[in-house]
Amino acid sequence: MAHAEVHDHNTPLEYQSETGRLNILGFWIFLGAEIALFSTLFATYLVLMFRTADGPTPHELFELKGVLIETFLLLTSSFTCGIAIHEMRRRNRKGLFTWMIITLALGAGFLGYEIYEFVTYVHEGAALGTSAFWSGFFVIVGTHGLHVTMGIAWITLILIQVARRGLTPQTSAKVFISSLYWHFLDVVWIFIFTAVYLTGMVLHNG
Amino acid sequence: MANPQDSLSREHGGIPWKHVIGYLLSIILTALALWVTFETGFSTRTILIIIFIFAFLQAALQLLMFMHMTESSEKKSKLTGQTQTGNILFAAFIAIVIVAGSVWVMSAGHAEHDHHKMDSKTHDMKMDGDMKMDHGDHK
């Protein structure tokens, strides 16, 4: 129900159509649901924290260096994604593309490290079926990784649409929504970093 | 911040200061969490409390500085921004209920009869039921 409304030149494009406004609010609510989803995974991981059975403990396998690289890559990608939206609001299409592509590249780097980390763990004898602890670990970190993968594919598809149709109220609302999703993935990672890695290392230490 | 026009007029300038500050603070908070975890020698409980506070702060930074959570799509009304904020706050409440509630319920009472403990130390820890985990330094 997009009406041709008269807008102040200053209103960001993504808020100019009724559809855009509804979609953005709807997506915020979806993020609320995502918070409940990840909370359940965090609860599961923390409840199963000491249930390593005969498998390795996280203390034996967690590598701080890899985790820090992943954290840095994703945090930086969240920052560059924010800049991309800043450029979009200045109606600078080239800036939007440049910063978004940097974002996607950082995201791909993050994924690469995560896959490398998973492969290493599996080689060292910790897989999904090793113990309750590792089931919890692989599913929570894997779910986040899957979200990042889908985010990369989704943003790519949206950038193709922007390239074809230009920055319209419709396409810019899509870009804005995908940016919310991307930032949200970093929010989740902050908690994975804290609850999965740091807490895992603290509680299994000594 | 609640009005898109304000934020936009601010963004007419070249350097997005809000994002830069948010990014720097995030890095600082991450570094602080690492330092608290590995370098301070606080008790386990204290470490956990501090690093989770840092995590919530950093999440708030992302929501406010990067995601424009409080921004409203309409010009005159702040309702959308308030709805978005309320939604995330309620989600945070639900998240705490789910995580803290599950950990509490799943470690109380029947943990005494639980044969899956990895060692006696964690067994003691859970039996106490009050997260008394002050053992060892963490260097």
Next chain:
Amino acid sequence: MKWDEFFVTGDPLIYGADVSIGLTVIGILFYLTYFKKWQWLWTEWLTTVDHKKLGIMYIASAVLMLFRGGVDALLMRVQLATPDSKFLDSQHYNEIFTTHGTIMIIFMAMPFLIGLINVVIPLQIGARDVAFPYLNAVSFWTFFIGAMLFNVSFVIGGSPSAGWTSYMPLAGNELSPGPGQNYYLLGLQIAGIGTLLTGINFLVTILKMRAPGMTLFRMPVFTWSALITMIIIVFAFPILTVALALMTFDRLFGAHFFTLQGAGMDMLWANLFWLWGHPEVYIVVLPAFGMFSEIISTFSRKTIFGYKAMIWAMIIIAGYSFMVWVHHFFTMGSGELVNSVFSITTMIIGIPTGIKIFNWLFTMYKGKISFTTPMLWSLGFIVNFVIGGVTGVMLAMAAADYQYHNTYFLVAHFHYVLIAGTVFACFAGLIFWFPKMFGYKLNERIGKWVFWVFNIGFNVCFIPQFILGLDGMPRRVYTYSAASGWGNLNMLSTVGGFLMGVAFLILVYNFYFSFRYSERENTGDSWGLGRTLEWSTTSAVPPHYNFAITPTVKSFDPLIQMKRDNVDLKPKIKDIKKIHMPDNSGVPFFMSAFFFIAGFGLVFEWFWMGIVGLIGVFITLIIRSFDPNEGYYVSEEEIKETERLTV
């Protein structure tokens, strides 16, 4: 896999069902072809994004599922009517009580309520459609295909048999081998996607699409109850999504979340299930409260008593419903502190509900009451629901619960809550808004027969179960010995169950009778007592754009205000402007078909098929994303013609 493993074989009841399903399908195909209805079916229904049609499809599916779940219930009652009965074997009985519970909650109660919400809410807030009409179609089709996937288990592969709660380790691979439990996991997972999308959709609709002047505290109580329900859905359903996914990982990929091996924790399943499961109770009961409020107010000719108390009670429930889940497993042994805390929170949550009972009573007080069938169902609700509520408070006391737990006392309690709350509301709401959907009322005289037969049957069925429970009869048993002395009361309970079945048949007859003989409505205000905007439309069944001119709201109960001010509801020609509406789309239908392929593949652990289905789902998502889908305009001429305005 051999064919006789693929299809369920060996049971005459199931062969009979196979034949009747086959005949029904052939009959439908013949009807559609012979009367050349395929085109009509596709353009008017399968591709529609109209909230009213989707609502009707939800309700039709729910009535179908009520039949399936009801037949399951009657089979159980036949088995339990006499001691040591050989009618069903234990496995078959377990399958039937599992499908009965799952279908009634997930595929009957929720879609019935969501269907009524779909039909009524956009009209009640003066909107042309929901915020995301396309997403609404996706919601319906994922629910529908999830329900179908679950029901296929009945003839292909075998039904789940671990109870609707599917406790571990019973639901694990060792004790529940085969595809049955996988059907449960994937059917619920796919339907859950639809429910979550409905939650987001209606939240945005109610928050952003209200007619001018309708402030939050001028919204009808039913709209409020829908809003609160949607909040609970948005935050509760992801928990179920995760719990189901984790069990799927356990069963299909060898993970150890809830298994006995690998240090898994079976009790964690119960914890996660009820973290969703208790809010779910409020998801199916709050819309019911909303509907009863509308009906009682309408037929008492009075504005609802204590409107704000009602609203605040529901807002409190939205948060509080997440803090009582442990009362479903007091006997699991979480210790006295945990049990005491959750015992207290459970007793407290009874207070907001108690407030509402008094609100309804005071609304009727000194009102001029019309005893129509929707009103009768509402009155029946108040009486019966109080029994469910009071026994609930008894169960809330953790120490006492150790006695009641796992007995028929509990079974009777939650049927008094869910039937008297939700099912009564579904009937009341369906009858109340039936003219809005079809342009004629259901016959009142037959409707009263349905009410009385059902009500008597309901009490005859479940009051004996309270006594049986106090006498120690455990739930979930497929038979009992004659020496237990439970035979007579069980026989009585079965008689009551069949009376409810008879009432259902009379209801179905009423659909037919009213379709043939009911007087067609001429105005939008079919009962003549309408208070809210859905009754202010110019024709009995609103046109696809709902309102030719968006109404302006000046007070609570806006139609009463308009009647008082003698507002002419007929639109003026000069005010007619073209209306923007969304396009129909076949994509949701195909998306759900791919979901079915994916789900079916995963049920049988044919991973290639699962991957094919999921790729299909992603392709439909991409097609939608690249479609500019800007909708179309209804021309002024068409509106004038529809509204029968002459120049």
